[in-house]
Amino acid sequence: MDFAFTPKVEALRERLLGFMNEHIYPNEERYDAELAANRAGGNPWQPLQVIEDLKPLARKAGLWNLFLPFSERVPEGLTNLEYAPLCEIMGRVPWAPEVFNCSAPDTGNMETLERYASESVKREWLDPLLAGEVRSAFAMTEPAVASSDATNIESRIERDGDHYVLNGRKWWTSGAGDPRCAVYIFMGKSNPDAGRHEQQSMIVVPAESPGITVVRPLNVLGYDDAPHGHCEVLFEDVRVPVSNMLLGEGRGFEIAQGRLGPGRIHHCMRALGVAERALELMCKRLNSRVAFGKPIAAQSVWHERIADFRCRIDMARLLTLKAAYMMDTVGNKIAKAEIAMIKVVAPNVACDVLDAAIQAHGGAGMCDDFPLAKLYAHSRTLRLADGPDEVHRSAIARLELGRHLAR
Structure with missing residues (x-):
């Protein structure tokens, strides 16, 4: 298995990083302000203009519908392995994937329609979804x-x-x-x-x-x-x-298994982006704050935590890439163990890093001055969404036990 970025993916990655730096991070405060204004006006469900303003820029940059592989409607769609590093970057800001038309549940629904719907249903619903119109x-x-x-x-x-x-x-x-x-x-x-x-x-x-x-x-x-x-x-x-x-x-269960494979791994890719951002914010906070006469970063307890998280994030990323590679090469059914494993691992890693990052920020980590509390709330749902940890662990165990049955 070769996980090196191809020249195409490296170019897209650099373009996406530039887009995030130029358009996403600088607009986080605007996003929060617009949402707060909508709440004050009694309608928090109104679409936010900041996202609508950024969508045409994302399309112009060639960063649109990258999630959908093997589709004649989306020639720019990437394989799961190619998409993984890009989805991780998008995941660093919860609302960013929508800017690129790569947000759940639309991605899973579009993939379901592409794989299982009739042509007339695709024209009626898939095409406007791909265009970002609905x-x-x-x-x-x-x-x-x-x-x-x-x-x-x-x-x-x-x-x-x-x-x-x-x-x-x-x-x-x-x-x-x-x-x-x-x-x-x-x-x-x-x-x-x-x-x-x-x-x-x-x-x-x-x-x-x-x-x-x-x-x-x-x-x-x-x-x-x-x-x-x-x-x-x-x-x-x-x-x-x-x-x-x-x-x-009678084929709904079959469709669910086909839909949830890509949906699960996309969640995991984004969770890695959350974990990376949490670790980054944690380290910056520890370097900038002084307690008991020295930077908090000098306290050895934080060295142990940071080293552990660095190892765990990188291990989770490798497992995500392996699962993506197998989905592309041998299919979701054969890759079911790898998909189940990363669905357990990635959200747990993200939650643990976020918990420590909140601790490093003290009271600031609990409020909305930093994105950590909201990121934790979202990440915690991923231990339930698309199947709880217990179901995935059970599936992993059954597959492992089955490998060692007496023949």
Whole structure:
């Protein structure tokens, strides 16, 4: 395995680093100010102008839709291995990926539509998503069941002539709070009597369909993630054309496994960017503050922590690159162990580095004068999003035990 950057990736990386330095970091305060103004005006869900102003610059710089590989619609799309270092850089600022049309859940939804939707559905929904004209949401998790086991999902998809009728209550539906959210991908049971992994289906649902109610946004450790939002959404007798079914009835679990592989590794790539930024902020703070007559950086306890984090971040990066390489070369199914491992490792590393960085900043680390508290809230969700740590650890253990069964 060769993880060296190709000349193309190195050029993109340098261009992206320049874009971040020129346009993203200098606008972090503007982003916060616009969001605060929207809150004061009673509408925190209004799209922020700073992001809309930067999107054309990102497109002009050739930094648009880099996440989607092997698509005729996106010739500029990169392989997972090529995309990894770029996604990590974008991940250093939570809102930056949207500037490049590389933010979740749109990336996972676009990949799902590209792989599994009909051409007519692609024209209707994938093309405007790729153009950044609309946003989307993914409706899978439910409050009434343990959704870490996707076969528990109770929402129904029932055939009625030329339509399917959808009923169910979803939550943690990322993107549903954004007023630009134009389409959902909805997972529900279409045949409860089929085999355990053939009961579920996925279908494309226009957000303006009658019967959809966004009940409430859900806070994460006090943050509502406006203007994006993670929401509870109620679907009541929502009618959707039969042609909107993805791949076919009973294949929702199959699609979920295909969708969540890239989604998981993208989360991990961004988590590495968060960890790097947290370590950087930590070191700068330790170098600049004096306690008990000497810089805090001179305290040996911090030497041990910094060295440990440097090792762990680099190890996590290598595992991410290995998983990306395998996804590109042998496919997501064979790479499932590597995907599960990095999904456990990367968010935990990011959370641990952030926790120490908050400690290094003292009281400043707990407030919004620094991005650490908000980054921690977001990173902590990744130990649950796209499957909790326990499920991934169980899968890893089963695969390892299976390797050593007596033949």
